[in-house]
Amino acid sequence: MSPAAAMAPRLSGVTRASSLGPIAAFMECHGGSIARVLRKVDLPFAILEQRELIVPLREQFRLLEKAARETGDAYFGARLGQAVKSEDLSAFGAWVCKAETLRDAMFRAHAGLNVMLQTSTVLTVSRHGPRVRWSIEFIEPETDGRHHNEFLALGYAMDVVRGYAGPHWRPNLVMTALPSGSPRAPLEDIFSANVSHGHAVPAIEFDASLLGNTIYSGRSASDECAAGSEPPVPRQSDVLATTLAVTELALHEGYPRIAWVAAKLGTTPRSLQRRLGENGTSFVDLVDDLLSRHAKRLLHEGRTSVTDIALNLGYSDPAHFTRAFRRWTGQSPRAYRQAALHG
Known part of the structure; x- marks a missing residue:
């Protein structure tokens, strides 16, 4: 360390x-x-x-x-x-x-x-x-x-x-x-x-x-x-798991912001970003991974429209979500859902 x-x-x-x-x-x-x-x-x-x-x-x-x-x-x-x-x-x-x-x-x-x-x-x-x-x-x-x-x-x-x-x-x-x-x-x-x-x-x-x-x-x-029967809470020393858990909480308020997450964890955005860097990642990458996993899960379930998924994940409109999803998977959300349903 x-x-x-x-x-x-x-x-x-x-x-x-x-x-x-x-x-x-x-x-x-x-x-x-x-x-x-x-x-x-x-x-x-x-x-x-x-x-x-x-x-x-x-x-x-x-x-x-x-x-x-x-x-x-x-x-x-x-x-x-x-x-x-x-x-x-x-x-x-x-x-x-x-x-x-x-x-x-x-x-x-x-x-x-x-x-x-x-x-x-x-x-x-x-x-x-x-x-x-x-x-x-x-x-x-x-x-x-x-x-x-x-x-x-x-x-x-x-x-x-x-x-x-x-x-x-x-x-x-x-x-x-x-x-x-x-x-x-x-x-x-x-x-x-x-x-x-x-x-x-x-x-x-x-x-x-x-x-x-x-x-x-x-x-x-x-x-x-x-x-x-449920995942363990993050260990006190696990910066990545703790930050991810609080970023999950932030997702219920809209697109996760580092200022919000850092304040809830009792630190500053700069300090949090530095500690994430010491653990081999960044807040942007952590949020990307979180949104990607949630998006794939919701598309697999097949009950929520692409527009609603975009809004649930904090995007201002479906177009922004679609561009992000193509970056994650190389596919559009609809193409990914179709492939999952027929896979």
Whole structure:
């Protein structure tokens, strides 16, 4: 690795859109508009429907902060965290929640989180006398919205435990990274548990005797490994895969622009272009490859007109798309579709 690459700030961690839980319905119930919030943070509406999409973690922080301001709720993340279901966290959540015991579920969460759902995140478990402390830390420099995301993450952890301890279970203690003098009562009402502020990382504490509990009520244990049912999230160190995933997200806003992608990743266009060059490509080439693959897939499927494909891929008109497609394949889109249908 070159000295410049070694000194370059790392790109933002990423998460699946599913980690936002039922945020759209939740905001509507609390008098807010998710559409307005998405416009403010410049994220596509597609993340509400295509829950497998990759979103920069720093952008999720910002979204939760704007949602809190939109609803006027200083504890928005904590309330949302009490409405989430861990099994809805894409394949990762389903896999975790089908473990035979709580101990096994926590092991799966630790083993699969950074591979299947979210990077730049560290889970830790430790024993404190008769209690277990389960903590979560986000390795991101962003501060706006961080505490909302921490509360949301604690909500998921609580839901995992409830799957084995029962729906009425509450933690013995909720530890937060808020300043030690912050009010506790509002959060104690939300969590129905004792709250302690001023900790380095947020965590929940519960009786260690629960670790051997088997699945409670409706959930059923399964040996089936859901881990391979969707592509892994990009590794934190993989510049190409991370940039490609966020460029895929940009495609839902129109033709991908490097300024948009770089901003979402917490860097500058020049820095991103340099890092792509160090990995043997450029943003133009990366976008070309992405659009080519999407175009071929849509043409193979045969259900979308060439005009609609062009517009879906961010081209201003079919002629521009056709010229690009000829450059990629040596054929027009219609000729390629005909060959695919009769091949």
